Amino acid sequence: MTKETDERKRTHLRLVVNNPEKRNPREDDYIGLADLVERRDEIRPMFYREMDRLHRKAYTVMERFLLEKGWPYGLDPHYGRPVVLPAALVCPDATMHAVDPGDEVLLFVAEDVTGRGLCLSLEMILPFYSDDESVMEDALLYSPLFQYGTMFLEENRQDGLLDLIYRLAFPIYPPALSSRILERLFTVAAQEVADALQGVSEYPHA
Secondary structure: OOHHHHHHHOOOOEEHHHOHHHOOOOOOOOOOHHHHHHOHHHHHHHHHOOOOHHHHHHHHHHHHHHHHHOOOOEEOOOOOOOEEEEHHHHOHHHHHHOOOOOOEEEEEEEEOOOOOOEEEEEEEEOOEEOOOHHHHHHHHHHOOOOOOOEEEEEEOOOOOOEEEEEEEEEEEEOOOOOHHHHHHHHHHHHHHHHHHHHHHHOOOOO
């Protein structure tokens, strides 16, 4: 069998939004973005329950920032307590690559690697997938190098397929989180996600 024949039989990258039946939500108790936004005030007490002072202060600054910008967002009390935002809002260029309005960007606060501070992380699953793990690995290798963020592969626990994920992390404490740090985070993320989507969309047969 020739290499050309092997390539024709190979499963290529596809857009998740064109194949919604192929990908499932994160978990059985998954709450969609629209519901998280609508139920934000109802969910907030559960979101902040038993949260330590430093994390609570960071999330409060984040909420104030998003409210001032007028951005819709939700609070997910599960899976790391992320603040959930529309991907197309964080990265307007994403709409050029068939990103679905329901696609999410996750923003969360965690301890940094030293254990003595906090880290602000932004994460987005890129809307491309393949049943063939080697195709996903090649797409990762084909992705651009970033100044701040990184790309990685992670298995989706629901369907066993690999997700191609962009993540950006900033150390934020000390100093304390501020609007200037958040503005910088979103500016960097918008550019790097746009570059990532452009790079993956140019991957053969994406």
